[in-house]
Amino acid sequence: MSPAVRFQNVSRHFGSVRAVDGVSLDIEPGEFFALLGPSGSGKTTCLRLIAGFEQPDEGHIEIFGETVEGVPPYRRNVNTVFQDYALFPHMTVGENVAYGLMIKGVEKSVREAKAKDALAMVKLGGYEGRRTAQLSGGQRQRVALARALVNGPKVLLLDEPLGALDLKLREQMQEELKSLQTSLGITFVFVTHDQGEALSMANRVAIFSDGKIVQVGTPTDVYERPASRFVADFVGSSNVLPPEFAASHSGTPSWTSLRPERIEVVSDGAAIPSGYASVKGLISVISYQGAVTRITVVTEKLPLIASIPATTSLRKGDHVTLAWPKAAMVAMGESA
Amino acid sequence: MTAMAAEKPRGIAGTISDVFFTRPQLLTLLLLLPPLLWIGVVYVGSLFALLLQSFYSLDDFSGVVVHEFTLATYSQLFEGSNVQIILRTVTMAALVTVASAIIAFPIAYYAARYARGWMKALFYLAVMMPLWSSYLVKVYAWKLILAKEGVITWFANALHLGWLLDGILALPIIGGPSLSFSYLGTFLVFVYIWLPYMILPTQAALERVPTNFIEASADLGADPGQTFRTVIFPLALPGIVAGSIFTFSLTLGDYIIPQIVGNSRLMIGQAVYTLQGTAGNIPLAAAFTVVPMVIMGFYLWMAKRMGAFDVL
Amino acid sequence: MSSKGKTVSPLGLRISAIGGLLFLHLPLFFIFLYAFTTEEKSFEFPPPGLTTKWFGVAWNSRPDIWPPLYLSLQVAAIATILALIFGTLAAAALSRTKFFGRESISLLFVLPIALPGIITGIALRSAFDIMSIPFSVWTIILGHATFCIVVVYNNAVARFRRLSGNLVEASMDLGADGFQTFRHVILPQIGTALLAGGMLAFALSFDEVIVTTFTAGQQTTLPIWMLSELIRPRQRPVTNVVAVFVFLVTLLPILAAYYLTREGEHTGGSSK
Numbered sequence: 001m002s003p004a005v006r007f008q009n010v011s012r013h014f015g016s017v018r019a020v021d022g023v024s025l026d027i028e029p030g031e032f033f034a035l036l037g038p039s040g041s042g043k044t045t046c047l048r049l050i051a052g053f054e055q056p057d058e059g060h061i062e063i064f065g066e067t068v069e070g071v072p073p074y075r076r077n078v079n080t081v082f083q084d085y086a087l088f089p090h091m092t093v094g095e096n097v098a099y100g101l102m103i104k105g106v107e108k109s110v111r112e113a114k115a116k117d118a119l120a121m122v123k124l125g126g127y128e129g130r131r132t133a134q135l136s137g138g139q140r141q142r143v144a145l146a147r148a149l150v151n152g153p154k155v156l157l158l159d160e161p162l163g164a165l166d167l168k169l170r171e172q173m174q175e176e177l178k179s180l181q182t183s184l185g186i187t188f189v190f191v192t193h194d195q196g197e198a199l200s201m202a203n204r205v206a207i208f209s210d211g212k213i214v215q216v217g218t219p220t221d222v223y224e225r226p227a228s229r230f231v232a233d234f235v236g237s238s239n240v241l242p243p244e245f246a247a248s249h250s251g252t253p254s255w256t257s258l259r260p261e262r263i264e265v266v267s268d269g270a271a272i273p274s275g276y277a278s279v280k281g282l283i284s285v286i287s288y289q290g291a292v293t294r295i296t297v298v299t300e301k302l303p304l305i306a307s308i309p310a311t312t313s314l315r316k317g318d319h320v321t322l323a324w325p326k327a328a329m330v331a332m333g334e335s336a
Numbered sequence: 337m338t339a340m341a342a343e344k345p346r347g348i349a350g351t352i353s354d355v356f357f358t359r360p361q362l363l364t365l366l367l368l369l370p371p372l373l374w375i376g377v378v379y380v381g382s383l384f385a386l387l388l389q390s391f392y393s394l395d396d397f398s399g400v401v402v403h404e405f406t407l408a409t410y411s412q413l414f415e416g417s418n419v420q421i422i423l424r425t426v427t428m429a430a431l432v433t434v435a436s437a438i439i440a441f442p443i444a445y446y447a448a449r450y451a452r453g454w455m456k457a458l459f460y461l462a463v464m465m466p467l468w469s470s471y472l473v474k475v476y477a478w479k480l481i482l483a484k485e486g487v488i489t490w491f492a493n494a495l496h497l498g499w500l501l502d503g504i505l506a507l508p509i510i511g512g513p514s515l516s517f518s519y520l521g522t523f524l525v526f527v528y529i530w531l532p533y534m535i536l537p538t539q540a541a542l543e544r545v546p547t548n549f550i551e552a553s554a555d556l557g558a559d560p561g562q563t564f565r566t567v568i569f570p571l572a573l574p575g576i577v578a579g580s581i582f583t584f585s586l587t588l589g590d591y592i593i594p595q596i597v598g599n600s601r602l603m604i605g606q607a608v609y610t611l612q613g614t615a616g617n618i619p620l621a622a623a624f625t626v627v628p629m630v631i632m633g634f635y636l637w638m639a640k641r642m643g644a645f646d647v648l
Numbered sequence: 649m650s651s652k653g654k655t656v657s658p659l660g661l662r663i664s665a666i667g668g669l670l671f672l673h674l675p676l677f678f679i680f681l682y683a684f685t686t687e688e689k690s691f692e693f694p695p696p697g698l699t700t701k702w703f704g705v706a707w708n709s710r711p712d713i714w715p716p717l718y719l720s721l722q723v724a725a726i727a728t729i730l731a732l733i734f735g736t737l738a739a740a741a742l743s744r745t746k747f748f749g750r751e752s753i754s755l756l757f758v759l760p761i762a763l764p765g766i767i768t769g770i771a772l773r774s775a776f777d778i779m780s781i782p783f784s785v786w787t788i789i790l791g792h793a794t795f796c797i798v799v800v801y802n803n804a805v806a807r808f809r810r811l812s813g814n815l816v817e818a819s820m821d822l823g824a825d826g827f828q829t830f831r832h833v834i835l836p837q838i839g840t841a842l843l844a845g846g847m848l849a850f851a852l853s854f855d856e857v858i859v860t861t862f863t864a865g866q867q868t869t870l871p872i873w874m875l876s877e878l879i880r881p882r883q884r885p886v887t888n889v890v891a892v893f894v895f896l897v898t899l900l901p902i903l904a905a906y907y908l909t910r911e912g913e914h915t916g917g918s919s920k
């Protein structure tokens with residue numbers, strides 16, 4: 001079966017800016033796929049290339065095996081949930097949801113029934129007659145979702161879908177989007193700059209930097225085995241160890257990632273467990289973060305960040321020994 | 337939820353739509369072409385036709401326009417009486433602009449800073465209505481008010497200020513037999529008619545001054561006068577300049593107001609009107625219109641540099 | 649020391665603001681007053697007596713009023729329609745994309761109202777002369793439409809800019825082609841702005857005298873009729889009656905335009 005979305009060496013330039021620069025990517029049918037990266041990294045342009053709002057300058061794009069270069073958005077069986085939702089302000093919620101069906105010429109009674117079902121699916125049953133201005137941010141999000149899904153797209157595109165929501169609502173919507181995707185079986189492609197969101201929702205993640213994809217993999221892959229310093233830094237936080245340091249602590253002589261939560265503080269006099277590397281240092285910053293406490297320890301060569309239980313009695317200025325399993329050091333391919 | 341067919345039937349509209357989608361510049365061009373032809377060919381073309389006329393001259397004996405390139409008409413423009421007309425008009429336009437700005441500012445400032453809710457709507461309407469309502473009716477109203485037997489004279493006498501009115505009318509240059517036959521009267525009507533054009537952009541500029549700028553200025557120790565000079569006025573200036581484009585330009589070219597309220601000395605607009613009409617001297621009339629065009633061209637260029645177009 | 653943001657305005661400011669507004673509105677009152685005066689030869693104040701007979705006179709015994717009125721209505725209607733078409737096209741094109749020369753073209757589109765009307769008038773007249781076009785209703789309309797386009801353009805371009813580009817994309821994303829998007833999304837969004845622009849254009853055209861003088865030839869529009877009455881009065885109060893009528897005819901579209909664009913603030917904005 002052909003992939004849901006295939007990018008072959010796709011580039012898109014805006015003037016001299018290479019917004020998307022030679023991207024190749026296969027998104028499989030039924031995947032919940034995240035395009036993750038900082039702003040300006042090209043992820044949104046990629047989404048717009050799939051939707052058809054942008055056309056590639058170079059390369060080739062397929063959606064379910066069909067070439068889509070030159071195909072306008074209204075001829076693609078792909079729908080989008082926009083970042084600011086882009087609900088039509090002159091239409092009711094029901095008319096918004098039924099818009100795509102109305103354009104296709106679906107009979108009024110049929111499209112109203114379908115719009116009703118779609119709204120019920122996003123838990124907004126009975127909201128058909130409301131004006132969009134009366135809705136909260138979370139409700140608008142759901143209307144936008146229903147408006148896209150009612151058309152039965154083969155691929156659903158979501159542009160920073162949860163960006164405008166507050167934390168509590170965001171967590172709730174993450175759950176709902178996941179279960180919706182599972183039950184519908186539609187390919188979801190979503191853009192986010194929030195690594196937590198990408199890791200928790202997606203089956204696979206593509207990480208963007210400067211218009212290029214720097215790593216594609218499952219959330220575990222990209223978190224546990226970052227391919228580059230950029231990924232290690234961007235996905236979660238990481239101690240990036242220079243080759244010499246890694247080598248002198250039983251690692252390989254290459255740039256190495258060490259996650260703060262893998263580092264433990266060994267109490268004075270206690271033995272370093274076997275299979276662990278260790279270093280001595282002085283706590284320079286200690287910051288309480290609720291569930292954990294994060295300490296910055298200045299060692300001879302470089303500062304290391306460690307996440308330790310919040311119950312700690314350590315203070316700033318304490319001398320400590322840090323230890324971590326040697327296996328927690330992940331060598332990265334490139335130095336950049 | 338069943339998957340729909342991806343293909344949308346391509347009607348004629350759909351096909352055209354596809355063409356435009358792949359060539360957005362074509363659509364922009366097609367949209368722009370008709371109005372651009374109108375303004376660019378009909379309007380600008382006419383302006384050039386006018387400009388061309390100013391390089392012809394009128395044969396003094398036959399009264400026929402000689403279609404040969406000459407600068408003679410322009411040298412005529414700089415003869416004594418014509419220069420007088422130009423100076424008179426430009427002075428009037430400048431005075432009207434300054435007076436409009438002074439009267440407009442408190443209204444604009446009040447509307448932008450203090451009026452809220454229905455008050456704001458009321459202020460806006462109170463400015464919009466005179467702006468758009470009939471020009472001739474407004475001029476006519478002042479004819480009634482300024483007439484010798486009219487409203488102002490009556491009020492002046494009722495308040496025992498008749499001596500003051502007579503004193504003002506006796507002044508050289510600005511005075512005259514009555515207000516409706518004096519520069520002062522012309523000036524008043526100009527200010528009245530163009531005032532809304534000054535208020536609206538000034539208010540728009542003032543609306544954009546965030547309240548916390550003024551608080552910050554006060555917080556940093558500026559008294560209200562200093563805040564006005566150093567913060568409010570500079571930020572309102574683009575609006576005032578935008579407004580002055582209208583007050584200045586409209587005064588330069590008007591020939592109706594000085595004809596109805598004013599003395600017999602001509603302004604540029606009247607000169608143009610008379611020259612092209614009864615005198616049949618189209619070349620000199622055209623040369624006269626070049627004056628406001630040049631002044632306004634320079635003015636617009638300055639205004640653009642000051643960012644006045646953002647508040648239009 | 650900081651004096652915290654006052655919500656009460658200084659007295660001086662309030663007085664000058666209210667004084668300015670009175671200056672703007674009081675004169676119009678006299679137009680109404682003099683429509684009822686019994687004195688027909690001068691502008692004597694206060695009027696020696698009041699009467700309503702001039703309304704009857706204007707209606708019954710002054711046939712010279714009607715042809716100019718019809719001509720003005722005809723010109724205003726056609727000029728407004730032309731302005732709506734061309735002004736909307738211009739606004740759509742200039743707010744759509746950035747392209748080379750866009751700024752200059754925008755400037756070009758405000759030129760007809762930035763330059764004094766007399767220039768527009770005499771320029772058109774000399775163009776008619778050169779091309780030997782005889783004066784007709786259409787020469788008047790041509791002149792009026794030229795500045796009416798600007799009015800519609802200004803109204804429409806403001807709304808087009810507010811129209812979030814996302815809505816157009818959303819519509820296309822949901823399967824609507826360019827024409828369907830225009831009909832279902834763009835037009836409802838800019839409709840009130842267009843109507844308002846059209847209203848203002850109508851009011852402006854109905855009242856225009858400066859350009860018309862040059863493009864009308866021997867034809868008389870209502871403002872030209874009024875102007876000649878101002879210069880050579882016959883029955884001054886009748887002129888006032890017509891002035892009151894003209895004032896109302898221009899006022900109603902202005903109020904409607906205000907109402908329409910105000911509504912637009914609520915429904916036309918992007919979804920925030």
